[in-house]
Structures are given as structure tokens and as C-alpha cells.
Amino acid sequence: MVIFLLCLTGMAITGLQVYNxxxxxxxxxxxxxxxxxxxxxxxxATFENWESEFLQMGAYVVLTIFLFQKGSSESKPIGEHTPQDADPRRTSISDDTPWPVRRGGVWLVLYENSLAIFFFVLFGLSFWFHAVGGAEAYSEEQAQHGLPPVGVVEYLATSQFWFESLQNWQSEFLAVAAIVGASVYLRQRGSPESKPVATPHHETGA
Structure with a gap:
């Protein structure tokens, strides 16, 4: 978070200079x-980038439930039952068990999908603020050329908005593909994103 705040501050300072x-x-x-x-x-500029990051993480959380990559440290073991797959409705309840699991019903359904919901809600909010800020910036450019401003919904229909979104989305999914594929063959000792250095390439990381 400290690195994030430093980078955000630097972005704001340099962005002001560019804008002026x-x-x-x-x-x-x-x-x-x-x-x-x-x-x-x-x-x-801010929410355009956040939007792609939250889309990447939300998609990653959901797709790794169903998709596998043999040999990758980013994949669950193929054909094996993992603790993450366990149905909380069949677990023993204790005082330390999260409240939604003890309560059950709709609260449990929401809780067992809460990580994906969290990222997709953040994606939706960032998507909207990207559109709000983008519509204002786009309208300023329109005014400089003697053209009428646009509303948020109108801006969502422009190629400019989708160019801004897709140029970020494609890079995020490329980055995911890179780490999933590279972790089959490459190692980083001490990193939880890597398999142990001596692990054979064909073994999927746990």
C-alpha cells in the first residue's frame, strides 16, 4: 500500500504537469x-487502470476454479481434491468458523463466492468512474474543436472508451498467461508464486 500511494502520488504530480x-x-x-x-x-486515467486490474483478478479467481495448466504453480493439482474445493456445509463447526458458514443459507452462498464478488464489484465501480471521468475529458477535447460535449452513456458508445479499456485488458490477460506458462519452467527461490526449484517441470504446483 505504501508503494501504491507513492506511485499514485507520482502519477498525480506528473499528470498535472502533462495536463497543464x-x-x-x-x-x-x-x-x-x-x-x-x-x-x-x-x-x-486512474480508474481506467484500476478497472483492468480488478477484471484480471476477478477473472483469475473464477477461471482457476475450472481451468488447469499442467506443470504450472498457478494451477490446482489436476484430478485431485483440494481443501479449496471442500463444501463448507459438510465441515465441523467451531467458534472460530466464520459467521456466514455457521449461519448458512444465502449468507453462506454469498460468503463462499465473496472474493469473486468483491473483485467484480470493484471492476464495475472502476468501469463506471472510468466512463464518468472519460466523458468529462472527452467533452473538453470536443469543446476545443468546437464540437458538442457527450454524456456518460454516449461516451460508453464511443470507440475512444473501448480503446482505453481494451488496451489495458489485453495487457492484463497477457500478464496472467505469462505467469501461468512461465511458472511451468522457471523458478524463483523463496517465492510462493514459484514451485520449489528442484520440482520437475511436469508437476503442477500445490
Whole structure:
């Protein structure tokens, strides 16, 4: 989180410089830091990236339930029952058991899918804020060329919005494919993302 905050701060500072340079180039005045943080340009740039990250993680959590890669440390063992597959309805209940498991019913259904729900809710929120900020930034560009502004829904139908989204989505899924495939053959001693160094390539990591 410290690294995240440092990077976000650096992004905001350099983003302000880029934004003000563009403003001056178009004959407009520069804006202060606080105003930039509320601008469509900053909001769009921030949530455009968050959107792709949360989509990647949500998809990864769900797809690794059903998909396997022989030899990869990122895959569950093929053909084996794992603790993650255990039905909580058949487990023994204790005082340490999470409350939704003890309660059962809809609470248990939500809880046993809560990690995926969490990431997809964050994806949905980021997707929407990307559209909100993007519509404002896009409308500013439209105004500079004497064209009418667009609303959020209108912006969602533009190629600009989908170009911004898809250019990030493709990189996230490439990164997942890279770690899934590379972890078959490559190792990093001490990392939980790697199989033990001496493990044969064909063995799937647990």
C-alpha cells in the first residue's frame, strides 16, 4: 500500500504537469493540483487502470476454479481434491468458523463466492468512474474543436472508451498467461508464486 500511494502520488504530480502543458498549448490557463484531482483527466486515467486490474483478478479467481495448466504453480493439482474445493456445509463447526458458514443459507452462498464478488464489484465501480471521468475529458477535447460535449452513456458508445479499456485488458490477460506458462519452467527461490526449484517441470504446483 505504501508503494501504491507513492506511485499514485507520482502519477498525480506528473499528470498535472502533462495536463497543464496541454492546456497552455491550447491557449487555456493551467489549473491547481486540487482541481486536477477532481478533473475528468485524472479520474479517467486512474480508474481506467484500476478497472483492468480488478477484471484480471476477478477473472483469475473464477477461471482457476475450472481451468488447469499442467506443470504450472498457478494451477490446482489436476484430478485431485483440494481443501479449496471442500463444501463448507459438510465441515465441523467451531467458534472460530466464520459467521456466514455457521449461519448458512444465502449468507453462506454469498460468503463462499465473496472474493469473486468483491473483485467484480470493484471492476464495475472502476468501469463506471472510468466512463464518468472519460466523458468529462472527452467533452473538453470536443469543446476545443468546437464540437458538442457527450454524456456518460454516449461516451460508453464511443470507440475512444473501448480503446482505453481494451488496451489495458489485453495487457492484463497477457500478464496472467505469462505467469501461468512461465511458472511451468522457471523458478524463483523463496517465492510462493514459484514451485520449489528442484520440482520437475511436469508437476503442477500445490
Amino acid at each position: 502543458e496541454e492546456q497552455l498549448a491550447h491557449g487555456s490557463s493551467s489549473i491547481p493540483f486540487g482541481e486536477y484531482l477532481r478533473s475528468g483527466s485524472f479520474i479517467e
